[in-house]
Amino acid sequence: MSGKYDVMDDTSRLILHRTPRQDVAKGITIMVKGEGVRLTDKAGNSYLDMEAGITRPVHIGYGRQEVARAAYDQMCQLHYFSPFGYANEPAIDLADLLARITPGDINRFTFECSGSEAVEAAMKLAKHYHYFRGNKACFKIISRKGAYHGVNGYGVRALGTVMPMRQMMEPVAPGAVYVEPPYCYRCAYGLAYPDCDLKCATDIERTIEFEGAELISAFIGEPIMQGFGAVSPPREYWPIVRGICNKYDILLIIDEVICGFGRTGKMFGVEHFGIQADMLTMAKGISSGYVPLGAVGCTDKVMELIENFLHLHTYGNHPVACAAGLKNIEIIQSENLVDNSEELGQYFLDGLKALEHHEIVGEARGRGLWLALDLTADKKTRAPFPMNRIANLISRAKQLGVIIKSMGCALEFAPPLIITKEEIDEALKVIDQCIAEEERNMRI
Ligand SMILES: Cc1ncc(COP(=O)(O)O)c(C=O)c1O
Numbered sequence: 001m002s003g004k005y006d007v008m009d010d011t012s013r014l015i016l017h018r019t020p021r022q023d024v025a026k027g028i029t030i031m032v033k034g035e036g037v038r039l040t041d042k043a044g045n046s047y048l049d050m051e052a053g054i055t056r057p058v059h060i061g062y063g064r065q066e067v068a069r070a071a072y073d074q075m076c077q078l079h080y081f082s083p084f085g086y087a088n089e090p091a092i093d094l095a096d097l098l099a100r101i102t103p104g105d106i107n108r109f110t111f112e113c114s115g116s117e118a119v120e121a122a123m124k125l126a127k128h129y130h131y132f133r134g135n136k137a138c139f140k141i142i143s144r145k146g147a148y149h150g151v152n153g154y155g156v157r158a159l160g161t162v163m164p165m166r167q168m169m170e171p172v173a174p175g176a177v178y179v180e181p182p183y184c185y186r187c188a189y190g191l192a193y194p195d196c197d198l199k200c201a202t203d204i205e206r207t208i209e210f211e212g213a214e215l216i217s218a219f220i221g222e223p224i225m226q227g228f229g230a231v232s233p234p235r236e237y238w239p240i241v242r243g244i245c246n247k248y249d250i251l252l253i254i255d256e257v258i259c260g261f262g263r264t265g266k267m268f269g270v271e272h273f274g275i276q277a278d279m280l281t282m283a284k285g286i287s288s289g290y291v292p293l294g295a296v297g298c299t300d301k302v303m304e305l306i307e308n309f310l311h312l313h314t315y316g317n318h319p320v321a322c323a324a325g326l327k328n329i330e331i332i333q334s335e336n337l338v339d340n341s342e343e344l345g346q347y348f349l350d351g352l353k354a355l356e357h358h359e360i361v362g363e364a365r366g367r368g369l370w371l372a373l374d375l376t377a378d379k380k381t382r383a384p385f386p387m388n389r390i391a392n393l394i395s396r397a398k399q400l401g402v403i404i405k406s407m408g409c410a411l412e413f414a415p416p417l418i419i420t421k422e423e424i425d426e427a428l429k430v431i432d433q434c435i436a437e438e439e440r441n442m443r444i
Contacts, residue, residue: 029041029042029045030042033063034049034058034061034062035061035062035063036061036062036063036418037049037061037062037415037416037419037423039062039403045401046401047402047403048402048403048426048427049062049403050402050403050404050413050414050427051403051405051413051414051415052414052416054405055284056370056414057283057284057285057288058288058289058416059261059263059284059285059288059328059332059337059416059418060288060331060332060417060418061288061416061418062416064288064331066327066331067287067288067290067327067328068290070326070327071291071320071323073323074090074319074320074322079319079320080320081319083312083313083314083316083317083318084312087317088317089319090320090322090323090326091111091317091319091322093322093326094109094111094295094325094326094329097329098282098295099297101268101329101333102268102297103267103268103270103271103276103277104276104277104299105300105301106277106279106280106297106298106299107297107299108297108300108302108303109295109296109297110311110316111293111294111295111316111317111318111321111322112283113292113294113315113321114150114292115257115282115283115284115294116149116150116152116294117150117152117294118150118281118282118283118294118295118296119149119150119152119220119255119281120150121281121296121311122218122220122253122296123141123217123218123220123253124309124310124311125279125296125298125306125311126217126251126279126302127139128309128310129217129302130217132305133305135214137214137215138214138215138217139174139175139215139217140177140211140212141175141176141177141216141217141218142177142178142179142207142208142211142216142218142219142250143176143177143179143220143221144178144179144180144181144182144221144227145179145188145227146181146225146227146228146408147181147220147221147222147227149220149281150257175215177207177211179200179203179204179207180199180200180203181225181228182198182231182233182237183227183228183231184231184233184234185231185362185363185365185382186228188200193234194234198234198236198237198240200233201233201236201237201240201241201244202240204219204241204244205244205248208244208248208250213248213249213250216248216250217250217251218250218251218252218253218278218279219241219244219245219251219252219253220253220254220281221241221253221255222254222256222257222258222259222269223256223259223264223268223269223270223273224259224367226258226407227408228374228408228410229365229366229372229406229407229408229410229412230365230366230367230370230372230407230410230412230414231372232264232365233273235272235273237273238273238274238275239273239274241275242275242276245278251279251302252275252277252278252279253277253280253281254268254269254270254277254279254281255280255281256280256281257281257282257283257284257294258284258370258414260280260282260285260286261282261284261285261329261332262285262332262337262338262341262368262417263284263341263369263370263414263417264341264345264366264367264369265345265367265368266342266368267338268280269367272367276299278298278299278301278302279296279297279298280298281294282294282295282297283295285328285332286325286329287324287325288328291318291321291325292321293318293321293322293325332417335418337417337418340369340418341368341369341417342368344420344421344424345366345367345370345371347421347424348369348371348413348424348428349366349371351424351425352364352371352373352413352428355428355431355432355435358435359379359439360376360377360385360435360438360439360442361374361375361376361435362374362375362376362379362382369413369414369415369419370413370414371412371414372407372412373411373431374409375390375409375411376409384409385409386409387409389438389441390411391406392441393434393435394411396437396438397431397434400430400433400434401430402426402427402431404427404431411431413427415427
């Protein structure tokens with residue numbers, strides 16, 4: 001049946017599209033094959049994937065048969081049994097591996113089907129933590145404006161304020177509290193680092209006092225932030241946030257859904273900042289997208305008084321997903337992909353910095369293989385670059401065979417961690433060309 005369709009235009013009656021209607025009308029590309037960092041679509045066009053599957057899970061690249069075999073073997077052995085009252089070996093083995101590679105004392109794990117579910121579980125766990133310590137009223141969660149933590153109820157609560165999704169889903173679960181993000185290029189306070197004295201971090205304390213510390217269960221944030229495009233905070237930011245959470249007995253949930261498993265040049269993003277999280281949420285790179293898998297890890301301190309974590313769903317701790325995740329992490333380790341992310345990330349960043357001479361490029365930034373070019377309509381005022389022009393840039397790059405995407409008014413890059421220098425050079429050439437063309441178009 002699939003042979004009938006070349007673009008999703010024809011199939012849009014069949015698939016509930018998650019794309020603006022006008023883009024569906026133009027025709028949505030159907031990808032049919034992936035190998036390494038390259039994709040082929042139904043019409044036979046080939047692409048260099050600089051976004052690891054757009055949502056950025058594909059750390060080990062496409063077409064890895066080792067992972068397929070691990071999933072196949074587990075399906076033949078035991079494809080499913082209840083996560084309630086029973087355990088399975090792949091889930092135990094994966095928890096054991098994660099306990100060894102996650103930073104600090106994170107050593108208890110639960111496995112979910114996505115990042116959104118991991119965030120949901122972590123937030124429920126935070127509520128359990130306070131409940132079993134006698135604080136039953138605690139229900140608020142602090143996140144940063146512009147953050148994204150998934151599509152489920154609690155995650156939507158923590159979406160921040162930029163995404164139209166939140167407005168669509170309002171009213172969100174009560175208890176959402178937002179603070180300013182550490183987005184230095186366009187600081188919400190109009191300050192400049194280091195003279196700002198990290199106001200975006202220290203101000204959190206004032207928010208807590210205003211909201212009532214006894215009502216706040218957790219602070220959630222990505223170590224390096226997706227919103228606005230690969231925003232890495234100053235090195236003092238997370239230690240200050242950690243200190244404030246300690247002072248008010250608020251759990252710190254570090255959302256590693258994108259950063260985890262080598263994306264930023266360390267196995268986990270939080271390692272750049274030398275702090276201990278109370279919980280980590282993980283997904284994407286945990287399985288490189290071969291199977292749906294998410295996880296929450298927490299310290300003993302979080303679990304010690306919780307009698308029973310009331311979060312039950314059919315596919316928790318799924319043996320096939322855990323077996324595939326295990327094999328994927330083994331590949332990340334045995335092929336030194338975290339080091340590759342650090343080294344080639346620096347190489348790529350140097351190449352992007354060389355594009356800062358363009359009049360629309362405000363700042364090149366990021367860590368490891370998670371990088372961005374923040375675009376601006378005016379370098380002096382740092383005015384945002386028009387969204388329609390960013391869309392032109394992205395579709396031109398696709399025409400030239402390179403897949404990239406935008407976050408806010410930044411171009412974002414997050415290739416598979418197996419990428420080579422030659423492939424980065426190929427992408428840089430196309431990015432440079434697309435920016436130059438867009439600049440010319442703007443002058444006409
Ligand atoms: C930081 C972060 N948390 C949570 C999520 C939700 O993950 P998923 O899309 O797997 O539900 C995402 C998705 O991009 C994310 O970037």
